[in-house]
Amino acid sequence: xxxxxxxxxxxxxxxxxxxxxxxxxxxxxxxxxxxxxxxxxxxxxxxxxxxxxxxxxxxxxxxxxxxxxxxxxxxxxxxxxxxxxxxxxxxxxxxxxxxxxxxxxxxxxxxxxxxxxxxxxxxxxxxxxxxxxxxxxxxxxxxxxxxxxxxxxxxxxxxxxxxxxxxxxxxxxxxxxxxxxxxxxxxxxxxxxxxxxxxxxxxxxxxxxxxxxxxxxxxxxxxxxxxxxxxxxxxxxxxxxxxxxxxxxxxxxxxxxxxxxxxxxxxxxxxxxxxxxxxxxxxxxxxxxxxxxxxxxxxxxxxxxxxxxxxxxxxxxxxxxxxxxxxxxxxxxxxxxxxxxxxxxxxxxxxxxxxxxxxxxxxxxxxxxxxxxxxxxxxxxxxxxxxxxxxxxxxxxxxxxxxxxxxxxxxxxxxxxxxxxxxxxxxxxxxxxxxxxxxxxxxxxxxxxxxxxxxxxxxxxxxxxxxxxxxxxxxxxxxxxxxxxxxxxxxxxxxxxxxxxxxxxxxxxxxxxxxxxxxxxxxxxxxxxxxxxxxxxxxxxxxxxxxxxxxxxxxxxxxxxxxxxxxxxxxxxxxxxxxxxxxxxxxxxxxxxxxxxxxxxxxxxxxxxxxxxxxxxxxxxxxxxxxxxxxxxxxxxxxxxxx
Numbered sequence: 001x002x003x004x005x006x007x008x009x010x011x012x013x014x015x016x017x018x019x020x021x022x023x024x025x026x027x028x029x030x031x032x033x034x035x036x037x038x039x040x041x042x043x044x045x046x047x048x049x050x051x052x053x054x055x056x057x058x059x060x061x062x063x064x065x066x067x068x069x070x071x072x073x074x075x076x077x078x079x080x081x082x083x084x085x086x087x088x089x090x091x092x093x094x095x096x097x098x099x100x101x102x103x104x105x106x107x108x109x110x111x112x113x114x115x116x117x118x119x120x121x122x123x124x125x126x127x128x129x130x131x132x133x134x135x136x137x138x139x140x141x142x143x144x145x146x147x148x149x150x151x152x153x154x155x156x157x158x159x160x161x162x163x164x165x166x167x168x169x170x171x172x173x174x175x176x177x178x179x180x181x182x183x184x185x186x187x188x189x190x191x192x193x194x195x196x197x198x199x200x201x202x203x204x205x206x207x208x209x210x211x212x213x214x215x216x217x218x219x220x221x222x223x224x225x226x227x228x229x230x231x232x233x234x235x236x237x238x239x240x241x242x243x244x245x246x247x248x249x250x251x252x253x254x255x256x257x258x259x260x261x262x263x264x265x266x267x268x269x270x271x272x273x274x275x276x277x278x279x280x281x282x283x284x285x286x287x288x289x290x291x292x293x294x295x296x297x298x299x300x301x302x303x304x305x306x307x308x309x310x311x312x313x314x315x316x317x318x319x320x321x322x323x324x325x326x327x328x329x330x331x332x333x334x335x336x337x338x339x340x341x342x343x344x345x346x347x348x349x350x351x352x353x354x355x356x357x358x359x360x361x362x363x364x365x366x367x368x369x370x371x372x373x374x375x376x377x378x379x380x381x382x383x384x385x386x387x388x389x390x391x392x393x394x395x396x397x398x399x400x401x402x403x404x405x406x407x408x409x410x411x412x413x414x415x416x417x418x419x420x421x422x423x424x425x426x427x428x429x430x431x432x433x434x435x436x437x438x439x440x441x442x443x444x445x446x447x448x449x450x451x452x453x454x455x456x457x458x459x460x461x462x463x464x465x466x467x468x469x470x471x472x473x474x475x476x477x478x479x480x481x482x483x484x485x486x487x488x489x490x491x492x493x494x495x496x497x498x499x500x501x502x503x504x505x506x507x508x509x510x511x512x513x514x515x516x517x518x519x520x521x522x523x524x525x526x527x528x529x530x531x532x533x534x535x536x537x538x539x540x541x542x543x544x545x546x547x548x549x550x551x552x553x554x555x556x557x558x559x560x561x562x563x564x565x566x567x568x569x570x571x572x573x574x575x576x577x578x579x580x581x582x583x584x585x586x587x588x589x590x591x592x593x594x595x596x597x598x599x600x601x602x603x604x605x606x607x608x609x610x611x612x613x614x615x616x617x618x619x620x621x622x623x624x625x626x627x628x629x630x631x632x633x634x635x636x637x638x639x640x641x642x643x
Contacts, residue, residue, distance in 0.1 A: 077094075195294045324350045355372070
């Protein structure tokens, strides 16, 4: 215990490399693991809320690790909780009929297995591909399609592309119609599905000037330097994974499945830190494709639960991914052998100017009062094969929290026959089809608005009826109701009625007697077009609704369930709410799903300009007045006057 105390100062600090090694050693020592045992995931086993909320500096606490272990020979999955404090295995549970998500080093093994297979190489030759070393293999999750011979196996369906030359973009040359089905546990190629030869597209997809053959990429020369300087350093303070900035107090962590996790977020008001969030993170990300071609019609990736968006994090670079005075944080995770590895600079923290915070000009006196807005941004980027995703959490001086996803990278494409016109995609280059698809991001938000007991209020706006009380027929007013049970909370955005949702604390009132609250401000969104019979809806029915609210349950962490890989459905958010538990003035969790509807376009090729998807949590009655009214006057530049 003493060693843990000296190094770890808070119970939510992520596991260190030493702790991961210790946890693996304990489990190997206490349990008879085979030599081939794979550690699918090793994370901090987060303490109970009461431990975290009541923790004070210097308090003793225990450190536990949660391990998902896979025995590939028997396809058995186990979950363990290991005490790092007591050097004991606290729990050891066999979990039947599940398949853990994929582990990073398995991707490389699958690629080597497939390209070295003689039958697969023969299929490549049929397509004019003579050098297997130029072939890129992307292991795609196979989903669930009730295929008898696949039952009980942990599978990937491997898609292929070929580079025109070493280090050139292979995603422009899809080997469409050739799918290798691999048993990942046994690392065996089960079968090769060949749906017919499609010609390789005639033009390259270069996006770097050194690679371009078929056209020139002449870099612009008229951009002048734009420098962001903070000569006195940043305004934030850091200790471990704890951040203090302006009036914000923020703790964060990082997991291989979720990536960036926010913990215990609070805002200082009237000399007291008022809690806003207990925990918030990406819960799942579902990407269903629309193409009916057998090369694509099974594609619906669960990028968090099947691949682990955190383990795919990039190492960020100053001047490229982030500008200004940057603080980077490493992310420590583990491979299939339980060996820790570190993604350097996985998380970026910096401040940004964000324009005008508020302003007013008294036109009679010509007195101007204006304040600049600044936000604190914490972010990471992940690459999931061809696509790249950035996840950005921003904290504003007026108490607003924003979550933004940035979508970029390379489209998943297929080849077309000459003269073929795609119905379910867009021809983005000659004989290159980019299938239409959608991206659904579900965020699990565990609020703590002035305390653990919260409610969710839905409000819509009503036009007043005509009459003497409304002589000009211009009146409208809001109507609100509080969700009492989980099933009531399954809702969608409705622009016509201006439907909104607010998390409130009925036990804490503001100075005009209203329950304090934070409003969920939704941005762009969509609904799925797959029917209820589609396997993606059976496995991820939660994408049919934008909002769900559940009573807190520490075992219900993911909208897609604990093990979505090849799952038939049933253990997911849309089933959690069927318990219909009370959610009024309770410890609750709000789940928000936002969708990006991607009808592909030529401008998305060969690399996609960033698309943005976001939502905000905005104070609504939480403060007595504008909390940014105390911002300092900006310093005038070059003789101007700001007030």
